[in-house]
Amino acid sequence: MTYPNTRLRRLRKTETLRSMVAETSLEPQKLMWPLFVVPGEKVRQEISSLPGVFHLSVDTLVKEVQAAWDDGVRSVLLFGVPETKDVKGVSAADENSLVAQAVRALKKVLPDLIVATDVCLCAYTTHGHCGVLSEQGDILNDPSLELLANMALAHAKAGADIVAPSDMMDGRVAAIRQKLDEQDFSSTIIMSYAAKYASSFYGPFRDAAHSAPSHGDRKSYQMHAANAKEAMREIECDVQEGADIVMVKPALAYLDIIHRARERFDLPIAAYHVSGEYAMVKAAAAKGWIDERAAMMESLMAIRRAGADIIITYYAREAAKQLA
Template identity: 50%
Template sequence: MDLTNRPRRLRGDGVRGLVSETHLSPRDFIAPVFVDATTDERVPIESMPGHERVPIDEAVARVEEVLETGVEAVMLFGIPESKDERGSRAWAADGVVQEVTRRITDETDAYVITDVCLCEYTDHGHCGMLEDGAPEHCDQTVDNDATLPLIQNVATSHARAGADMVAPSGMMDGMVGAIRDALDDDGHTNVPVMSYAAKFESAFYGPFRDAADGAPSFGNRRHYQMDPANRREAMREVDLDVEQGADVLMVKPALPYLDIVSDVRQNYDHPVAAYNVSGEYAMLHAAAEKGWLDLDEVAHESLLSIKRAGADLILTYFAERIAEQL
């Protein structure tokens, strides 16, 4: 037996860290922040322990809590005071995200990314304008082309409020190009677009839809979010977003789709983001509450696996908890 090569030599305590191939940093993380225009106090999110909806007046304080952990970027999600068929509060100058973006950028050094979608703002919970016949005929859902001008309005309103980056998540065909054109025409040529380039229809989104009050009132989103079975199609989606001017490419969810994260990293030189979604967060918490797993250890290992697969940025509900430990 030839034992000349012994990998265990480099696994000892003194050298292990020196040869570690993947490292996490608080600067890798983006922390989601939920701001609720309908409340004047913080409301715990039952399915996402440790997270809350915060009122507009506490948004700055909430972001300051994030910054204290070393995390420098936040993603803002808004719950509006009213909803309608078109989701018009999503682009209102005095809307919830617009108002808190102005406050946060004025009063903190946080890098502010805004979610550009309509599902939290429409009374039907879908990510755009409904086609004729819906909801009576649930095989018809979102009118792609009629939705594009609406998300252009949302993105430009966020940029005018001071957003550092916008992140369209609706999986509408042509959304990145439409937003890029709108931002450029409005004088926001330096505002980057982080596209949810490969967003899959996933059962792992459940807790988020409770948190953001964005569950569809009928049907589902399988007509515009990707089939979890499709790997090659993800590359096609990413190709289209790159052609349209996306600056950052996101894969969502993260853990069940690490192969997609790896594919995007290997095929593109754009920064790659991955969304460690609410269901991934909730299931680890649930197991830890049963005493079956150590929460901090599995959270760290999960985020490390996402980084190792190729993500440069990780949007995660564990951002603050793990950042404090690094």
């Protein structure tokens, strides 16, 4: 039916009415908070390219997360920013790494907190790439898998609920699943960065994680922005290899990929609201050009509406407060 019998504005009259008929909801438990762990004690240093995001030592991180728990945050994603790097990134698999220390400390004080850990070599290598390099500077896929699997195992031993491989090496989910199962960590969840695009929106993150490649780029292993069908192939491969959750990254520039994944796959879909997407809102709000809180909530709702079950966002704590 059409106007005048149908008047769609009737259902938009008040906030209560709009909320009642809303097709999509956003809850704090759907948000995962990314955090950067650094060496030292009592460290809380703001990252210049990510206003409101901090480098945190383990002791400070625990206090921050305890406060965020009171605000409604129920999950975190940890990134290590180590001082020690080498060509192969072997320190990534150290059972006393910064990430492992942070996992143990968090689970001790907040046992119900869901702790996820990033599994990638880029922050641990001198060259900043996500895998082992050949003498010619090419990324060697298969030799990288054992290191990644050992890194995931170290995190699982520390108590991580979720390990999240972000490297984009072929076969890494299978390698990690096999390693975890062999070592009696069959209950550890794998959240795969399945459709991770080579994106210009990662700039502030690489500054925060000290993980920018020293030469070249990551286009030989991260996905091309033009490809959607390939994303479904990537996700399908990770599902077959044992991924429990699959992720699309970035989120806002790839809402169509999130939607396609939601329509095709039945397992949980995560989406990463990445550093560049966050920083753009911060920058525009600092100039007074947009309402930051409104833009934050609209962005997160768009990601949720596209089909994401989990949203990884630097706004997790602020959004949780808003949703309380």
